[in-house]
Amino acid sequence: MERRKFIKKASVTGLSLVTMSSSLISKANSNKVKKGLLPNKISIKPLVIATWRTPLAVNTAAALLEKGSSALDAVEQGCRIEEADIKNQSVGKGGLPDRDGNVTLDACIMDDKGNYGSVLGVKNIKHVISVARKVMEDTPHVMLVGDGAEQFAVTKGFKRENLLTEASKKAWEEWKVKSEYKPIINIENHDTIGMLAIDKKGNISGACTTSGLAYKMAGRVGDSPIIGGGLFVDNEIGGAAATGLGEEVLKTVGSFLIVELMRQGKSPQEACEEAIARIVSKPNSNYKNFQVGYIAVNKQGETGAYSIHEWFSYNLYQKKENKNIKSDFYNKD
Numbered sequence: 289m290e291r292r293k294f295i296k297k298a299s300v301t302g303l304s305l306v307t308m309s310s311s312l313i314s315k316a317n318s319n320k321v322k323k324g325l326l327p328n329k330i331s332i333k334p335l336v337i338a339t340w341r342t343p344l345a346v347n348t349a350a351a352l353l354e355k356g357s358s359a360l361d362a363v364e365q366g367c368r369i370e371e372a373d374i375k376n377q378s379v380g381k382g383g384l385p386d387r388d389g390n391v392t393l394d395a396c397i398m399d400d401k402g403n404y405g406s407v408l409g410v411k412n413i414k415h416v417i418s419v420a421r422k423v424m425e426d427t428p429h430v431m432l433v434g435d436g437a438e439q440f441a442v443t444k445g446f447k448r449e450n451l452l453t454e455a456s457k458k459a460w461e462e463w464k465v466k467s468e469y470k471p472i473i474n475i476e477n478h479d480t481i482g483m484l485a486i487d488k489k490g491n492i493s494g495a496c497t498t499s500g501l502a503y504k505m506a507g508r509v510g511d512s513p514i515i516g517g518g519l520f521v522d523n524e525i526g527g528a529a530a531t532g533l534g535e536e537v538l539k540t541v542g543s544f545l546i547v548e549l550m551r552q553g554k555s556p557q558e559a560c561e562e563a564i565a566r567i568v569s570k571p572n573s574n575y576k577n578f579q580v581g582y583i584a585v586n587k588q589g590e591t592g593a594y595s596i597h598e599w600f601s602y603n604l605y606q607k608k609e610n611k612n613i614k615s616d617f618y619n620k621d
């Protein structure tokens with residue numbers, strides 16, 4: 289769609305959303321469900337959707353779901369595959385470090401009851417998605433940061449290990465020569481993993497894990513471990529996850545936005561497109577220089593994906609098939 293029309297369409301929709309109170313909208317939706325206008329039962333399950341080319345992670349989650357595991361177990365185990373893969377330089381062990389050469393990981397997980405756990409800026413622990421789950425299940429808190437998160441992980445039996453591989457160290461040393469910081473639009477189609485799953489009972493959970501932006505400032509945290517930013521799940525409605533420049537995702541609380549748009553009746557695809565529209569239509573948006581990609585699923589098992597630029601893809605497991613699918617995108621110039 290031509291940019292001006294796209295933005296106009298987005299802002300008209302935005303206006304109509306503001307003028308309609310959310311209670312009215314949910315009342316209207318529940319009336320539609322009663323009248324049979326909106327499907328109220330899951331038609332496609334189990335299902336897994338994950339950002340980027342992540343076939344093994346999705347297969348791992350799907351195999352668990354087919355055996356009857358919960359969506360929560362499936363997304364945790366699926367994400368662990370990328371955390372352990374040292375070739376993925378955006379997640380877990382082998383992740384690219386910050387400017388000082390430290391690999392720091394961010395992760396979050398959300399279950400079908402609305403519970404959430406996250407860890408931010410964790411060093412020396414590979415499976416931060418599982419630490420996030422422990423925060424959710426074994427503490428009175430939802431977020432743990434830095435040394436506190438690392439110490440908590442150790443008390444829970446996680447092993448400290450060096451996360452900086454030779455390959456990532458070499459890349460950082462080459463980067464240091466110029467020390468030029470630019471957000472990279474796409475990293476070899478293999479990046480932060482955000483995963484959403486629907487289990488056989490029809491329950492939805494999600495997880496997201498990353499080493500964040502390569503060569504970030506020490507202490508920088510992006511969207512990935514932030515509730516509503518990198519991930520959001522509402523078991524009544526659906527879930528969404530984000531990848532790309534976290535600073536931009538957070539400005540519109542992108543994953544929460546997508547779930548709320550689905551609550552108001554949009555399909556996952558329409559909701560992802562509107563969330564991207566909110567970013568690119570900001571005054572003076574610099575969107576040509578950064579990437580954001582979203583995936584979403586609703587309670588009926590319909591999925592959607594959209595990004596600013598080309599080459600965002602996602603893996604989808606549905607009806608016993610696991611496929612990598614190229615996302616549609618906004619910038620067609």
Ligand code: SD4
Pocket residue numbers: 378479480498499500501509510511512530531532533534535
């Ligand atoms: C971040 N959103 O830390 C993450 C990075 C990412 O693809 O998703 N890269 O901002």
